[in-house]
Amino acid sequence: MASPALSNVIDPSKLNAFMGRAVQDMGAALHAALVIVGDKLGLYKAMAGAGPLTSAELATKAHTDERYTREWLNANAASGYLTYDPATKTYLLPPEQAFALAQEDSPAFIPGAFQIIGALMRDEPKITEAFRTSKGVGWHEHDPQMFEGTERFFRPNYAANLMSSWLPSLTGVVAKLEKGGRVADVGCGHGSSTILMAKAYPNSKFFGFDYHPASIEWARNAAQKEGVAERITFEVASAKQFPGKNYDLVAFFDCLHDMGDPVGASAHVLSTLASEGSWMIVEPYANDKVEDNLNPIGRVFYSASTMICTPASRSQEVGLALGAQAGETRMREVVMSGGFSQFRRASETPFNLVYEARA
Known part of the structure; x- marks a missing residue:
């Protein structure tokens, strides 16, 4: 119960406005679980392009229980993910929502993000304890859905931007890769970025490194399925110890800020580059000042950084804990x-900053 002194200073209109925002967040948080359910059961995919459907028709298509399906549909309609026609009691997945929820190769595909959110809710006790102890929580300590969700969420963004704008923004890199270059993808996770580059530049040789053995095993299997295993070598290695020399390109996708010793990683990258090689660093979009990041994108990145990036860095040597909103400076x-000696912003999207570093 609020103290009398606090009650006297509360503005009812401001309280009501905040409570309205909190209710929106409650609905969003609860609905996140339903997105995961719909993704796993193929409900969104069953609705994509199918026109208006009753709950019974969708349940038949997706082989699910009608009553559960109807409640799921109503929740999605209330959230604006679907539309509902009361006259016919049918539900429609609009093409824009289908593009984001049902099409895996879409640049707007988002179910992977909800897998990450689900994993983080399961990981909450570990993060809460880290607040108390100042210890870290390593990437490998997260719920396994974190790894699959991360790959599914980031891959569409890489597919949309990597070959079209990010690599062309670097100094002479595309010409080297077309001719036949050497590329190290450090912190490669499940290997989607490595595989995309290998498919685009068949004359080049690619090396993917990650300290997480399960992710490297996944990446090897994925490379086999995509038919590029003969041109990619995936190995378990850290950012300060990955092997090889004379790389024309070293790439760090959304991982430098997660590292305990990013300065040490930088020094090691420098020692592995060819004389005219480039280091591409893809990072979450961030301004230098906190106040300039207090927006919807910053909200997502600061929240993810609290649960993933800062604990990951704290679990390693040095533990610099840059966080996902470190900024260019x-x-x-x-x-x-x-x-x-050289560092510049080479490209950007609303969600990413792409830097190039050269000796």
């Missing part, structure tokens, strides 16, 4: 401290 300091 801080990233420049880290890279230059590793011995690089």
Whole structure:
């Protein structure tokens, strides 16, 4: 119960406005679980392009229970993910929502993000304890759905931007890869970025490194399925110890800020590059000042950083804990401290900043 002093200073209109926002967040948080259910059961895919459906018709198509399906449909309609026609009691998945929820190769495909959210809810006790102890929580300690969700969420963004704008923004890199270059993809996870590059540049040789053995095993299997295993070598290795020399390109996708010793990683990258090689660093979009990141995108990134990025860094040596919203100035300091003499913003999207570092 609020103290009398606190009650006297509360503005009822501001309280009501905040409670309205909180109710929106409650609905969003609860609905996240339903997106995962719909993704796993193929409900969105069954609705995509099918026109208006009754709950019974969808249940038949998806081989699910009608009553559960009807409640799921109503929740999705209330959330604006579907539309409902009361006259016919049918539900429709609009093409825009289908593009984001049912088409795996869409640049807007989002169910992977909800897998991440589900994993983080299961991981909450570990993060809460880390607040108390100041210890870290390593990437490998997360719920397994974190790894699959991360790959599914990031892959469409890489497919949409990597070959079309990010690599062309680097100094002479595309020409080298077309001719036949050497590429190290560090922190490669399930290997989607490595595989995309290998498919685009068949004359080049690719090396994917990650400290997480289960992710490397997944990446090897994925490369076999995509028919590029002969041109990719996946190995378990850390960012400060990955092997090889004379790389024309070293790529770090959304991982430098997660590292305990990003300066040490920078120094190691420098030692592995060819004389005219480039280091591509893809990071979450962030401004330098906290106040400039207090927006919907910053909200997502700060929240993810609290649960994933900061604990990951704290679990490693040094534990610099840059966080996902470090900003360009801080990233420049880290890279230059590793011995690089050139650093620039090469490209950007609403969600990413792409930097190029050269010796």
